[in-house]
Structure formats: structure tokens, C-alpha cells
Amino acid sequence: MTIHAALRSLLSRIALVAALALVTLGASAQASDRAITLGSSIVGQIEAATPLQVYTYTAAAGEQISISVTAEPGLALTVAVTDAGGSLLATVTGTADGGVSIPSVTLAEGQNYVTLFPAAGIAVTTVGAFRLLVDGSAGGANPAATPDPAVPTLTPDTVIPTEQPITPVTNYTVGSVITTGGLAVSLTWASTADLNLELRDPTGQRLFFDNTTNTNGGSFGFDVNGLCEVLTADAPTETATYVPGAIPTGYYEVLVYYRQECENNGAQQFTLDVSVDGVPVDTLTGSVSGVNQGVYIASFLVNTDGTAQMSSERGVYGDARSLPIPAGDIVNNPPVGELALETPVRGTLAGSAYFQTYKFAGLTNDIVSVSMTRVSGSLDTLLLVFDPNGQIVADNDDIVAGNVTDSAINNPSLRLPVDGTYTVMATRYGKNLGGTAGQYELLLSAQTADLPQDILDLGLPTGDIQIALVWNTNADLQLLVRDPAGASVYDDARDIPSGGRLFSQGNVNCTVPLTTPISYTYWPTGLGRGGNYEIEVWYQNECADTRAVSATLYITVYGQIIGTIPVTPRLNERFVTSFSIDGNRNVALGLGGILGGSETIDFSQRLASAIPLTPGQTVRGTLSMESKFDVYTFEGTAGQVITLNMIKTQGTLDTNLFLISPSQLEAARNDDAATGVTDSAISRFALPETGTYTILATHYGTVYGATTGSYQLTLTQN
Numbered sequence: 001m002t003i004h005a006a007l008r009s010l011l012s013r014i015a016l017v018a019a020l021a022l023v024t025l026g027a028s029a030q031a032s033d034r035a036i037t038l039g040s041s042i043v044g045q046i047e048a049a050t051p052l053q054v055y056t057y058t059a060a061a062g063e064q065i066s067i068s069v070t071a072e073p074g075l076a077l078t079v080a081v082t083d084a085g086g087s088l089l090a091t092v093t094g095t096a097d098g099g100v101s102i103p104s105v106t107l108a109e110g111q112n113y114v115t116l117f118p119a120a121g122i123a124v125t126t127v128g129a130f131r132l133l134v135d136g137s138a139g140g141a142n143p144a145a146t147p148d149p150a151v152p153t154l155t156p157d158t159v160i161p162t163e164q165p166i167t168p169v170t171n172y173t174v175g176s177v178i179t180t181g182g183l184a185v186s187l188t189w190a191s192t193a194d195l196n197l198e199l200r201d202p203t204g205q206r207l208f209f210d211n212t213t214n215t216n217g218g219s220f221g222f223d224v225n226g227l228c229e230v231l232t233a234d235a236p237t238e239t240a241t242y243v244p245g246a247i248p249t250g251y252y253e254v255l256v257y258y259r260q261e262c263e264n265n266g267a268q269q270f271t272l273d274v275s276v277d278g279v280p281v282d283t284l285t286g287s288v289s290g291v292n293q294g295v296y297i298a299s300f301l302v303n304t305d306g307t308a309q310m311s312s313e314r315g316v317y318g319d320a321r322s323l324p325i326p327a328g329d330i331v332n333n334p335p336v337g338e339l340a341l342e343t344p345v346r347g348t349l350a351g352s353a354y355f356q357t358y359k360f361a362g363l364t365n366d367i368v369s370v371s372m373t374r375v376s377g378s379l380d381t382l383l384l385v386f387d388p389n390g391q392i393v394a395d396n397d398d399i400v401a402g403n404v405t406d407s408a409i410n411n412p413s414l415r416l417p418v419d420g421t422y423t424v425m426a427t428r429y430g431k432n433l434g435g436t437a438g439q440y441e442l443l444l445s446a447q448t449a450d451l452p453q454d455i456l457d458l459g460l461p462t463g464d465i466q467i468a469l470v471w472n473t474n475a476d477l478q479l480l481v482r483d484p485a486g487a488s489v490y491d492d493a494r495d496i497p498s499g500g501r502l503f504s505q506g507n508v509n510c511t512v513p514l515t516t517p518i519s520y521t522y523w524p525t526g527l528g529r530g531g532n533y534e535i536e537v538w539y540q541n542e543c544a545d546t547r548a549v550s551a552t553l554y555i556t557v558y559g560q561i562i563g564t565i566p567v568t569p570r571l572n573e574r575f576v577t578s579f580s581i582d583g584n585r586n587v588a589l590g591l592g593g594i595l596g597g598s599e600t601i602d603f604s605q606r607l608a609s610a611i612p613l614t615p616g617q618t619v620r621g622t623l624s625m626e627s628k629f630d631v632y633t634f635e636g637t638a639g640q641v642i643t644l645n646m647i648k649t650q651g652t653l654d655t656n657l658f659l660i661s662p663s664q665l666e667a668a669r670n671d672d673a674a675t676g677v678t679d680s681a682i683s684r685f686a687l688p689e690t691g692t693y694t695i696l697a698t699h700y701g702t703v704y705g706a707t708t709g710s711y712q713l714t715l716t717q718n
Contacts, residue, residue: 059107065136072128076119083108093175181278183242192231193265199240202250204378228262253435256296282310299435350437355427369410377438380429388420464528471551476541479519484531486652499527510543534706539569578706598658615717629698651709654700662691
């Protein structure tokens with residue numbers, strides 16, 4: 001595909017999205033609701049079900065307008081303007097502070113479309129409110145109108161308040177710019193040594209030998225001299241490129257690693273070439289001295305107009321404790337503020353502003369944890385703590401080495417050596433040499449005295465929700481936690497969209513550690529949300545250890561232990577419990593027990609009010625935390641063949657069906673009708689006796705479960 005063909009393809013896709021969105025929205029909104037009036041603000045809402053919002057404006061030929069959008073902080077929006085024929089007239093992507101504008105765009109005669117949607121890879125949230133203001137000359141069919149006095153005048157600095165406002169990002173912009181030449185970075189050297197190139201873009205996406213493509217249009221070339229398998233000394237070159245079209249604006253980071261010497265090549269000189277939209281940005285020369293002797297880092301900035309500049313800071317980066325300036329200058333740097341226990345603060349790092357400092361007072365032998373979590377952008381966090389004498393007493397780059405870029409000093413936690421004022425340095429990988437940028441959240445926590453000391457000594461990450469399971473044998477117990485959206489975090493899904501993370505999985509696949517086995521799932525601070533959570537402990541494998549399992553489940557929410565639950569399952573048994581968080585952060589612990597059948601449901605008191613069914617009838621119901629099962633009855637004859645289908649229609653409901661015979665015995669049950677399906681069906685079942693049958697429509701876990709929602713139940717005779 002040629003450069004121009006690729007660009008036309010990109011613009012056509014954006015225009016098609018706008019047109020399709022308008023058709024979709026047309027079913028629920030009148031055309032007049034989508035018409036733009038110059039000078040008058042429109043207040044809209046981005047929702048999960050309608051992530052695109054499209055508005056129309058009828059213009060005179062050559063008419064120019066300006067567009068300003070303010071959204072809730074964290075909701076970064078892309079704005080695209082297209083004409084009736086699908087040609088893209090302008091597009092711009094905002095930042096996580098919620099502001100975006102197009103100062104001037106020339107419209108086509110007739111109908112034009114303005115489309116708003118969440119910016120991929122940038123938005124902290126993908127739902128929320130926004131204000132749209134279009135202004136300009138009055139030459140179109142919609143003349144300029146007097147601004148609506150009920151709607152505040154929109155400016156790029158306007159902020160729509162939220163219950164938990166996010167500090168606006170300063171000196172940091174991530175958007176996109178249309179190019180015809182894309183972006184290219186190449187690394188060249190002159191031996192059979194195995195050097196590696198890595199490129200990190202402003203949204204945090206990476207390109208290197210083990211991640212050869214990304215969703216921003218980036219691709220990595222060949223891994224030259226990789227693993228010393230196929231060697232070349234003839235100007236070996238590795239490349240990372242972005243195709244023509246939209247590329248992210250903001251800070252890019254380039255890294256050069258010395259992976260293997262291959263043929264005793266020794267220190268290596270190399271050349272880095274960077275070009276943006278076909279224009280060379282810079283050619284750098286550098287060297288790396290050997291394996292594990294540091295990483296060469298450089299960075300460059302792509303501006304919103306497509307121009308680019310290379311940072312003057314570049315060179316070999318050693319380790320977390322290597323400082324580019326004296327420690328005294330860092331400790332004496334004016335702090336952003338004081339850290340208070342369990343009170344998160346936010347800050348921003350970008351460009352030459354590569355660190356910020358905070359202070360807290362501590363006493364000898366106090367035990368504290370500090371976490372630094374990326375909120376937006378590409379930021380690869382790094383934490384250091386200095387004692388009152390200016391000595392580094394703790395550091396952390398990644399919570400999980402090479403996997404999670406967030407940082408936490410909690411494994412182990414920090415035991416303060418002396419009384420006095422401590423300094424926290426919030427910085428990034430590479431410090432002054434680094435090129436990642438974005439917003440972060442910093443949290444200082446004290447040790448929770450309610451947990452057993454052996455768990456505290458592990459220095460596990462803290463968060464809004466913490467669930468720990470410890471036990472006494474080599475058995476493989478699986479810890480699974482289902483969130484209010486119905487997603488489950490466990491050993492096959494270690495991270496889920498709501499923020500739930502599995503940090504530790506004891507004895508998984510019978511891999512027995514030297515210490516007490518522990519499985520640990522948590523939601524980092526700021527990611528806890530209201531709703532219902534379901535916890536399951538599954539005894540999967542004895543792992544050649546026949547001792548009885550004695551486990552304890554610790555559930556901590558917003559710093560308070562709400563449950564210390566003994567669990568004694570036998571092989572293949574599952575223990576289920578739940579808890580709920582309301583809008584005021586009040587937490588309620590649900591019932592817990594070994595998963596069973598209909599015997600766990602006391603439905604006798606509900607028989608008198610049971611709903612009678614006849615074959616061919618469909619009924620609908622709703623299950624909640626207050627009402628976890630519904631009771632139905634029907635008259636059956638011995639030998640009669642029936643089918644029951646229970647299908648979720650809304651919510652997170654994981655359905656479960658029981659059929660009780662006239663003699664009050666469980667005649668049939670079904671949880672999942674098929675593998676990977678959470679709906680339930682008792683299919684072509686021959687009734688064993690004549691009389692009144694009872695149907696229990698419930699959810700997984702019966703009285704212990706936590707999924708909720710609506711369903712439809714159908715009884716048919718086969």
C-alpha cells in the first residue's frame with residue numbers, strides 16, 4: 001500500500017465510524033438534538049453503550065469554525081471533523097486533563113460532522129460528561145446564536161467538577177498528528193554482538209524484539225544477531241517504525257541494550273537515527289560497554305504540529321540508586337508537599353521535570369510502605385526514599401520485575417532506621433535520561449497491625465481491596481475473585497480491567513515454595529469500586545500431600561479487615577463467600593460456605609408464594625444480594641420429558657438451576673449449559689414421579705454467591 005493509500009484508508013475509517021455512530025444515535029435522538037448552533041454549548045455524555053457522540057453542522061462553502069471541548073478530568077477525547085462525503089477535515093486528540101480544541105477548520109459546503117470518542121491508550125476513564133462549543137463566522141445555514149446563559153462559557157481551562165477531581169496534567173501533552181511519512185528509529189553497529197533496540201511511545205506502548213507490533217501502528221523489524229544464532233557483522237541494523245497516518249504526539253524513549261557478546265566483541269559503538277514525517281530529527285552516536293553494564297537511553301518529543309526535537313539528556317543509565325545530581329540537592333529540593341498516611345497525592349513528570357519530592361515524619365522502627373502508580377501516559381515509575389541524613393534507605397523500580405511498571409516499597413516494607421523527616425523521590429526509569437511521561441499517584445501506608453506478622457513480613461502490595469489466602473500444606477488451592485462487572489482475577493487472568501491483580505499464587509501447579517503458601521489478590525489504591533465481589537477457594541490438587549488442609553482467608557477493604565475466615569475444604573471442593581461495597585464505602589460481608597446443591601437453599605418458606613408454570617411458558621425475574629433465588633412450581637407426570645432454560649438478560653448474573661421432585665429430593669441440577677456459557681439448562685429430563693415439582697432459579701454459589709441481574713426462565717415439554 002502506498003503512503004497516500006494508507007492515509008486515505010485511515011481517514012475513511014474515521015469518517016465511516018462517524019457516519020455509523022450518527023445512524024446508531026438517530027434511533028434514540030431527534031436530528032435537531034444533534035444540530036450544532038454556533039456559540040451555544042452542548043453538554044453530552046460518553047457512555048459504555050454509546051462511546052461515540054456525533055453532531056452535525058450545515059456550512060457555507062469555505063466557512064471556518066473553531067471547536068473547544070472540555071471533559072471530566074481523566075476522559076481524554078479525540079475530535080474528528082468530516083464532510084458529507086466522508087473526507088476528514090480535521091482531527092485532534094486531547095489529554096487526560098480533559099481539554100482539547102481545534103482553533104480553526106475550513107468546512108465543506110453542506111452537512112459536516114463533528115465526532116467525539118475516547119482517545120485510545122490515553123483516557124484514564126472512557127465514560128463521563130463533556131461540553132462542546134463550536135464558534136466562528138455566521139456564513140452558514142446556522143447563524144451564530146447568543147450563548148445560553150444557563151451553560152457556562154467554555155474555555156480550554158474549564159473543568160467539569162467530579163467527586164474526586166484529578167489534578168490537571170501540566171507540561172505534558174499526548175495527542176496525535178497526521179503524517180505522510182510516519183516515524184522511524186534505527187540502531188546500527190559494526191559487529192556480531194547482539195544489541196537490542198526498544199522504543200516506547202507517549203501512550204506507553206513498546207516496540208522491541210519480543211513485541212513487534214502495537215495498536216498505534218508501530219512495528220519492529222528483524223532481531224539482528226538475536227541470541228547469537230544467525231550472525232552478521234555487515235552493519236547490523238534494528239528498526240522501529242510507525243506507518244504514515246496518525247502517530248502519537250508527546251515524549252518517545254529510545255533504549256539500547258547490550259544483550260550478548262556472541263563472539264567476544266567487547267564494548268560497542270552504535271548510531272541512532274530518528275526521523276519524523278520523513279524529516280531527520282537527529283543522529284546520535286553512543287556506546288554500551290557490555291552485558292549488564294547499563295542501558296543507553298535517549299528521548300525525543302513529537303509536537304502537535306508534527307515537528308520533533310531530541311532531548312539533550314542522553315547516555316548510559318546504571319541502576320535505581322544512581323543519581324544524576326547530589327543526594328543533598330534532591331533532599332533539599334522544595335517538596336511538593338507532606339505525605340499523610342493513607343492519603344493519595346498526584347503529580348506529573350515530563351521532559352526535564354523528571355522528579356518531584358515529598359516529605360513525611362517517622363520514628364525509629366516505624367514500618368511503612370510507599371507506592372507509586374501510573375495514572376496516565378507512558379510513565380515508567382521509580383521510587384527512592386532518603387533518610388534524614390540524605391542516605392537512600394529504599395528503592396523500587398517495578399513491583400514485578402520486567403512486567404509491571406508501577407513501583408512499591410513494600411516487599412519488604414521499610415522499617416525506619418532513625419527519627420526524623422524522610423524524603424520520597426518520585427521519579428521515572430532513567431531519571432534525567434528517561435523519556436516516559438505522565439501522571440502518577442503516590443501513597444504512604446502504615447503497617448496494618450491486624451494481619452498476622454508472617455503475612456505482614458511478606459511486604460505485599462497494599463490497596464483499596466486486599467484478599468489473602470494462606471494454608472498449611474503443599475496442596476494447590478486456587479483463589480478466584482469476581483468483581484462487580486463479572487470479571488474474575490485468578491491464575492489464568494492475573495490482571496482484569498477493573499484493576500484487580502493477582503500478585504501471589506501459592507503452590508500453583510504443585511510448585512511448592514520454601515515458605516508458607518499464600519495467594520494474594522488486590523485492587524491498588526484508587527481502583528476500589530462499589531458493588532458485589534465474590535470470592536472462591538478451590539482445592540484443585542493434593543500435590544502428593546494428604547494432610548488435611550487448614551486455610552485462612554483474610555479480606556481487607558479500605559484498610560479494615562472485614563473478614564478472617566477459616567476454610568477447610570476437601571479435594572475438589574470449593575468455598576464461596578462475598579462482600580459488598582455501597583456508595584458511601586460501607587462494606588458488608590456475605591455468607592460463606594462450601595459450594596453445594598439445593599440443600600444450601602432453605603426454600604420451604606417460599607413454597608406458598610411460588611409462581612406456577614405450565615409447559616411453553618416463559619417468565620422473567622431478577623436476583624439481587626437481598627433475594628438470591630426465586631421459586632416456581634409445575635405439575636408433572638412420571639415419564640414426562642421436560643426442558644428448563646434459564647438465560648441471563650442483564651447484569652453479571654451467573655445462573656444456576658435446580659429441579660426438586662414431589663418427594664422433595666433434588667432430581668436435577670445445572671450450572672453451565674455448555675463450556676464457557678454461564679446460562680443454565682436442564683435438557684430433555686424424564687420426570688421420575690407424578691406430582692408438584694419445584695424449580696429453584698438462583699445463581700452460582702447459591703446463598704453464598706454474589707452475581708446479580710435479570711433472567712428469563714422457560715419450561716417446555718419435549
